[in-house]
Amino acid sequence: MQKDQLFTRRRLLLAGAGAAVVGAAGTAGVLMPGAGTEAAGPAPPAAGGLAAGRPLEPAAYRLRPLTGYGSPRSVPRRTRVRSAPLLRVSGRGRTMVLTFDDGPDPRYTPDILDTLAAYDVRAMFFVCGEMASYHKSLLARMSDEGHVVGNHTxxxxxxxxxxxxxxxxxxxxxxxxxxxxxxxxxxxxxAPYGAWNRAAFRLGAELGMEPLAWTVDTLDWTRPGTRAIVDRVKDGAAPGVVVLSHDAGGERSQSVRALREYLPGLLDSGYRVTVPRRPYT
Structure with a gap:
């Protein structure tokens, strides 16, 4: 099948097609039932608020097709109400997950997406609705390139x-x-700032969502310098780790530069950087 014959996941969804998911993100294992589902305590607070003022208007992006298909819209499945967020993923080999919070922001998110695309890596983006409402083209690009988008309020x-x-x-x-x-x-x-409570867990479950925190906090929101961010990722790298970074909520050029440096190093070290599947229980 020629590449130009493939539908993007978003276009297929909007057309109402009912094809089964073929995981373009790989075979990432995640906290599956009976395989490492034990949840740890909440992670410490670590995220800034949104940038002041109205976000910049989005630019136009060329939509690239995936080598897979998505499922049609459906009623959310029943989700377990947890008392603590998930912190790690489980899977074969040295699997890690990179996550980016607070976006999308057209000043930084496209550069992060470009770097991920250059290494054929998928990531998770926990977006804020206010930002996303101005930059839906970036959500479309995330979908077309196989990334997972989560809810960050x-x-x-x-x-x-x-x-x-x-x-x-x-x-x-x-x-x-x-x-x-x-x-x-x-x-x-x-949850913003890693601040969870019973209502958040229950309402998230009612909306069909699992709570995911992080294992390694880059503290990039403090702007500690590119080298400090890189070192925190490299020092914290381990199978099952979920890394927290930001693509919005302030000046994020250090986060962009750090990703360009640590990502090839992780891959060269044998880590498989991918996105999780849901642990339906």
Whole structure:
């Protein structure tokens, strides 16, 4: 089959086709039932708020087809209500997951996507609905290039200070924007600042999402310097690790440069950087 005969996942979803998923992201193992599903305690707070002012308008991107197909929109599956977020992934060999929070931001997200594409690597992007609503073309690109998009709330609030209805609004509005731009509703969510509570876990499950935290915090939001970010990733690299970085929420050029440096090193060391599958239970 010629490349130009392939539909992108987003286009196929919008056309209402019902093809089965062929994992373009590889065979990443994730906290599957009976295989490392034990959850650890919450990770420490680590994320900045959104950049001040209205985000920049998105640029136009050429949509590239995937070598796979996506599933049509469906009712979210019943999801287990957890009491702590998932922190690690499980799978064969030296599997790691890279995650980027707070975007998408047209100043930094395209550069991160370019680097990932250069090494044929998939990642997870936990987006804020307010940012995503202005930059849906970046959500479309993430879909077309095989990345996973998760829910990071609408405006990056401290969820533990909100009412139940406030948390639901933050999550639902963001899931709606993701579905519109990405082509399907998110199956993962992450609480801003790593601040989780019972309502967040329950509402996330009701919306069909699993909570994912992180194992290695690059602290890139503090702008410690490119070398410090690179060293934290390399020092923390291990099978099952989930790395937290940011592609928005402030000046993120250090994060962009760090990814260009540590990603080839991880791959050369035998790590398989990919995205997780859902641990339906």
């Amino acid at each position: 609408w405006s990056h609030p401290l969820l533990t200070t909100l009412s139940r209805s406030g948390i639901r609004s933050e999550m639902e509005r963001t899931s709606d924007v993701i579905e519109d731009g990405y082509g399907e509703r998110p199956q993962w969510f992450r």
